[in-house]
Amino acid sequence: MTRFVGLTGKTWTYDERQNIGRGGGGVVFAGSYEDGAPVAVKKVNLSDAGLEAQRRRDREIEIGDLIAASHAAEALKHVLVPLDHAVVDDVLLIVMPIAEGSLAKAIQEDTLDEGSRIGVLLQVAQGLEELHSLGILHRDLKADNVLQVDERWLLADFGISRDTAQKTATYTLSAFGTAPYVAPELWEFQSASVKSDLYALGVLAYQVLTGQCPFRGPENSDYRRQHLTEAPADLGDQAPTSVAPLIYRLLQKDPARRPRDARAVVEALRSRTGPLTPAQQRLATRAQQAEARRLQVEAKVPQSAPQREDFQQQAYAELSLVLEEAENIARPIIPELTAGASFDERNFWLLVPGGRLEFEGWSLDSASTQPLISAGAVYLHKIAALNIRDPHANILCEKEPEGRLSWHIVQFEASPYIPYYSKGPRDRAHGLSREQFIADRYEILRADSNSWTMTKQKLNSDVILELLGDLISL
Structure with missing residues (x-):
């Protein structure tokens, strides 16, 4: 012990x-x-x-x-x-x-009888209502994170939860939940909200009633497509007619079509637990059919593959998160640190007293970037010399075999065996201009050239902190 x-x-x-x-x-x-x-x-x-x-x-x-x-x-x-x-x-x-078990285990072992399932969902919705009343988003609601304690179902595991009173996404930068439960808007890198927690509740409700989540991947790219563009299979007679329309509303692609908050869900579940009159049953059946049709209409036609513009939007959203994480780490050390971004969120900068670290994203046509998703340059500027555009390094985003996007930072140095070198200064590592990068793109992707050597590392917050240190030392 x-x-x-x-x-x-x-x-x-x-x-x-x-x-x-x-x-x-x-x-x-x-x-x-x-x-x-x-x-x-x-x-x-x-x-x-x-x-x-x-x-x-x-x-x-x-x-x-x-x-x-x-x-x-x-x-x-x-x-x-x-x-x-x-x-x-x-x-x-x-x-x-101490917990008696999880909702995931109860679903897997099919120990919930039909009469208790709506009661379980009511308690989960009450847990969300309590959490939201404290200004906290759960952001990872799933069957594994609902535990039974003293015969009550409780929400647990707040590792990526967020206090909505905070103005930044500190501690929750890239984590946004577990793929089968992630709301459509989060796949498009919008902010988490009460409505995204409600979507996860809809997925959980579907799972409790049918034994399976509405979307089953298996890869993240499949989950993204399914949540964004597909309607879940009809609940049919697997859910009480009185409750099915509510579940369909929770699973709407558009957050505005979901219930206004967890309290509304609690009230709806409480009002639908008793027996229905024949007239109420007929009305509930029509409501279920209408909500199911609405989901089918709202679901977009799936594309055979994501467009390059979609990948680029995702890439720059991920780059923004890495920079935000570095900003949050650096600010206690450099209180004067400020950050900014261009209107189209392709250029980002961090300002320290007397200096500016800039990440410039390039708009490149697909022919010039294959097989890259995007590229750009990194500049270290003293405030007195902002007009000097000599890249300190380059950034590039590539699609990895499993479908993830990965940002890297690269620098070039002149080969000592080549007498003539026009890519940049011979005496230090450097980046390439946009025109030079495009001209040399195939050699860069293969790291194959006899006029320069290239170093490449994953772009993360630690690298950005090193760049800030280089800037301060200029």
Whole structure:
């Protein structure tokens, strides 16, 4: 048994021989309070975590603290309230009430009888209502994150949740949920909202009633197409006629067509749990048919493959997230740091006293970029010399075999064996102008040239922080 003291001053123990599950990037063990009361302890090894994972866990602690602080006043009944947490060496320990099981397991083992399924969905909707009333978006609602505790169903795992009072997406930059549950607008890199949580609730409701999610991928590119352009299979007689129209509304592609908030869903479910009169049954059947037709009409015609413009939009949205993450890391060190973007969000910059780090995206025709998705240049400017356009490096976005888009930063250096070199300065690493980049694109993609050598690395927040350091040192 391992013993530790939490931030509340209470003493807890857990047994690493009793693994009872996984969640939020950690392993959950059976544990107990000092009086012997059983608890669950989630253990997360921070030493192996990358920056994004570390921030996710920090966020889980922050949201957990916010929920715990609100627990007494709000009387939360359907949100799992963390009991305590501690950081011991490089290990984060989160103490939680012991759960009897997850909704995912109940669905898989088909232990929910027909009469209880609507009640389960009502409790999940109540949990969302409670969470939203605190100004928190869950952002990863799924069957695995709904746990049964003392015969109640509670929302859990707040690793990528967001406090809507925050003005930035700190700690939640690239994570936006689990693919089968992700709302259409999030696939287009719009901001998460109450409506995107409601869409996930619709997916969960469909799953509870049918045993399967409405969209089944299997790859992320398949999920994106399905959520954006396809209608789910008709519920038929797998859902009560009184509830099916509500589920269809939750699954609308357009957020504006979904219910206004979780409270509206709670009220709708409460009003539809009793038996229907024959007239109500006929009306409910027509409502179900109308909502199903609306979903079919709203779904766009799938294209055989995403267009280059779609990939470019996705690429620059991802680049923006990487820059925002770097900005959030750097600001405590450089309080004067400011950021900006062009109207079309293809050019981005970070300003520090006396200097400017600029990322310039290029508009290139498809012939000149194949097989690239996009490219651009990086500039390090002293404020007194903003008119000098000598690229410090280049950026390029490529589509990886599994369909993901990946940004890299590249620099070139003159080969010492070539007497004449016109690509840039011979005495240092540099980037290429747009015209030179296009002219040399095939050699760049193959890293094949006898006039220069090229270095290439993945563009992430650490690289951007190095660039800021280079700028400050100019």
